Amino acid sequence: MIRLTLVHWLPLEQYPPACNMLRYFSAGGGYCVSCCTSIRADEQSAVSIPNVVLHRGSFPSGGGHVGTKLVELLALLWQILKGLFLSRPDVILYVEPHSALPVALYLLLRRSTRLFIHYHEYRELSHFQDRGNLVARLGRWCETAFLHRKAEWISHTNDDRLKMFLQDHAYVNPEVLHSLPNYPPDSWLPIISRSRIHCSESDSIRLVYVGALSLRDTFIQPLIEWIAAHRGGMRVRLDIYAGTMDAETRSFLESQHLSTVQVFFAGVPYERLPEILPQYDIGLILYRGNSLNYRYNAPNKLFEYLLCGLDVWYPGQMPGIRPIAASLSQQQVVEVNFDDHATMDRELDAGFVRKPREWFSTCEHVLASLGVSIQQGSGSGASQGVSGPPGNQCV
Numbered sequence: 433m434i435r436l437t438l439v440h441w442l443p444l445e446q447y448p449p450a451c452n453m454l455r456y457f458s459a460g461g462g463y464c465v466s467c468c469t470s471i472r473a474d475e476q477s478a479v480s481i482p483n484v485v486l487h488r489g490s491f492p493s494g495g496g497h498v499g500t501k502l503v504e505l506l507a508l509l510w511q512i513l514k515g516l517f518l519s520r521p522d523v524i525l526y527v528e529p530h531s532a533l534p535v536a537l538y539l540l541l542r543r544s545t546r547l548f549i550h551y552h553e554y555r556e557l558s559h560f561q562d563r564g565n566l567v568a569r570l571g572r573w574c575e576t577a578f579l580h581r582k583a584e585w586i587s588h589t590n591d592d593r594l595k596m597f598l599q600d601h602a603y604v605n606p607e608v609l610h611s612l613p614n615y616p617p618d619s620w621l622p623i624i625s626r627s628r629i630h631c632s633e634s635d636s637i638r639l640v641y642v643g644a645l646s647l648r649d650t651f652i653q654p655l656i657e658w659i660a661a662h663r664g665g666m667r668v669r670l671d672i673y674a675g676t677m678d679a680e681t682r683s684f685l686e687s688q689h690l691s692t693v694q695v696f697f698a699g700v701p702y703e704r705l706p707e708i709l710p711q712y713d714i715g716l717i718l719y720r721g722n723s724l725n726y727r728y729n730a731p732n733k734l735f736e737y738l739l740c741g742l743d744v745w746y747p748g749q750m751p752g753i754r755p756i757a758a759s760l761s762q763q764q765v766v767e768v769n770f771d772d773h774a775t776m777d778r779e780l781d782a783g784f785v786r787k788p789r790e791w792f793s794t795c796e797h798v799l800a801s802l803g804v805s806i807q808q809g810s811g812s813g814a815s816q817g818v819s820g821p822p823g824n825q826c827v
Contacts, residue, residue, distance in 0.1 A: 675699025
């Protein structure tokens with residue numbers, strides 16, 4: 433048995449790919465899995481993952497006096513460190529530079545512990561100097577000081593982000609770099625099959641958007657204006673599942689009174705997506721690409737849409753999606769100019785026919801390579817912590 437601990441400073445509930453990772457390793461056998469993370473207690477219901485021991489602290493509120501903020505940060509740092517010492521991992525996998533500081537402190541005392549690193553996002557170096565990024569800045573200092581050199585594995589979600597990361601950190605051994613896309617899990621497949629069988633036929637082309645929204649960072653306003661300009665004359669319906677948005681964006685959406693647009697302001701739980709998405713025809717990706725991270729991004733929702741059998745519209749400002757679009761021959765991943773109504777009109781005029789689902793890759797396919805890397809180096813270290821501290825046995 434290998435004791436594996438995922439360290440995820442940011443609230444776990446906001447990151448379904450991290451939850452998928454925990455489910456994969458806890459279900460596969462051969463691992464005692466724990467996770468040190470945080471939660472926004474007033475905003476979120478704590479996720480529960482079978483066979484995973486969760487050590488949680490409260491995520492800093494971000495408000496109040498600077499002294500209060502510091503106390504909250506130190507309290508979460510202590511909770512994560514305590515979780516690490518209780519878990520006594522053979523292998524630590526931490527996610528994002530925010531998680532690096534407690535890992536670095538732990539490794540100073542437990543140097544034999546093996547280290548793996550994964551990044552949800554690519555962060556430009558200037559990002560670490562921005563106001564409010566103290567935790568990420570301290571974490572990156574630890575990374576450049578020794579964590580990157582100790583790591584046996586460093587992964588990003590696609591090859592473009594890996595290349596940019598290596599340009600920023602030329603000292604990193606390229607042999608430890610890996611691409612680890614955020615695919616949905618195998619457990620979605622039977623649900624999708626049932627949902628597609630029973631989804632209602634409609635004369636309208638049904639568009640869907642899932643995810644955070646803002647007028648500044650997404651094309652939601654020109655999309656709504658396009659639909660409004662064809663009021664009553666277009667066979668299109670749009671449903672929006674947006675759990676996160678700023679007040680300005682919410683006000684804009686609430687001011688629209690279109691029978692063909694429905695907004696679910698509470699969003700939708702991740703586990704319900706394989707039941708809901710197959711009811712639609714085209715999934716939308718609306719990011720404006722205001723940073724390198726978003727321009728070179730093949731977001732989670734792209735693969736969620738594809739696995740559920742949808743075609744996809746995405747903006748030309750996101751060239752990171754083009755390799756996926758080029759790899760498909762039946763499902764269509766179409767580059768669209770959301771600022772130009774005429775281009776969207778032409779897409780509709782070309783007609784829409786639902787094609788057979790072509791995308792079948794799930795997170796289990798890519799996480800297997802991470803599992804192999806962990807197993808290959810397990811050796812004698814994997815046996816050191818099998819007994820574990822009292823009350824924290826493998827389940």
